[in-house]
Amino acid sequence: MVRARFAPSPTGYLHIGSARTFIFNWLYVRRQKGTMVLRIDDTDVERNTEASLNSIYEGLEWLNLGWDEFYRQSDRLDLHRQLAYRLLEEGHAYRDFTPAQAELEDRKPSDGPWLCHPEMRALSREESSRRAQAGEPFVIRYRVPRDTPREVKFQDLVYGAQTKSAADIEDFALLRSNGMPTYHLASCADDIDLKISHIIRGQDHISNTYKHVLIFEGAGTPAPQFAHLPLLVAPDGAKLSKRKHGPVVSVTTYRDNGFLAIGYINFLCLLGWSPKDNREQMTIEELTAAFSFEGVNRSNAVINFSEEDPIDPKALWLNSQHLRTIAVETLTPQVRATLAKFGLTPYGDEEHFAHVVEVTRARFTTLLDFPTKGRAYFADDFEMEPKALEKLEAPGAREMLRELAGRIAANLEFTEASVEAELRKLAVEKGVKAGVLINASRAALTGQSVGPSAFAVFLCVGRERVIARFGKA
């Protein structure tokens, strides 16, 4: 039974890299018919914020993939402490009474890594208990085996066999002097208790994994399977950070820019993973069916963005592909919601609205295009672009549009075919090319020189508004 977890710590908004980690976990779990656990890793009381937690929920909610079980580490502190004390009892850990500050000063990065305080490691059980009982503050550290040389190993589903000499691993902290578990302890204790079978996370955890393997070993539990994912980085190769790269690293930015969740998910999946058959645009079902760790590659992926173009062009392209291919019924509610944010409501009934969406979406990229570029389909107060004005100012164009309006008003029928027939007939009568009238119509109807087939626009706008807009042109 596959059980994977996504374990964000609420110290910032939901990061694009975290989102991808969540998605990969989710795809693997769904593929294997397993269980997806959402666990909030909030043991760092100093840095946790409620705002961050909300931002994480907001992001996950938008992704709309869901999860099966939910936990907060702060509700499980006793479990973590129990493991720390058990490791202490069994000699896999020891108390370190060195004050936190002094420790920092001790360390000189120039001469190799800090490994441990030998005196503390050597403290007798009795002495250790005595000092603890006397109220002296201490941290519990893992006693990394270093008496005899040995290798710590694990098999990574993405990176293959990994080994590191235990001599290069420091005696890391498990329990802080304030009684709070560290990430390593809490994470492993919970992974054991929640029977996590697969740990799928960022590659920045590879070095930590050796420590975790040691904890599992000390706890006498077989380690889960590990799958590390390459990192998502900025165009300059640097780690993505809010301070340096701004809101482009937050999931909600894409949502607020009118992305479809599937467009965003699809884009993220293609960063560091490939179905290996040249497919690019994929539905969530296709992604689930195709996902495997074989397809995950090992080098970091650059998200292509700049000051001028804050969104990766490929993300935009993928989104536009989904925008024009998903079922209209799934799209219309989202368009309606987006319009509402701009104070707009669709004309006509649901069927008509669906038709307007169908006609316009082929040249839109994000949901935001509906209320902006597509404003004329939902409101009368739209801008007249200079290029459109030129089309309207073609000799005699305005008069012909009024003439056309009159004929449309008089006609019984109002279909693309009838409008086209009427327009072409008028063009012949006036001795102008049909294109002149067609372009002038589009300009008068939408304020734009570009857009869908003009005859489709007539229908989208509706007979009354066509007449009105031609009258005002």
Next chain:
RNA sequence: GGCGCUAUCGUCUAACGGUUAGGACAGAGCCCUCUCAAGGCUUAAAUAGGGGUUCGAUUCCCCUUAGCGCUACCA
């Protein structure tokens, strides 16, 4: 500094020893056309450098270089 991971077009990637090194986005051009998209076609663009192994290396090994990660009582 120590330890670890990585290295194919500008970007995302395919090619698990033999290919004219493939696809996609972005760029350029053409076709289509009532405009703009879409779509179709064409074009430019890559195996970091050096050694091995091999009949043959993008692919396996070593070195160099570069990037990234970890090196906290952060996660």
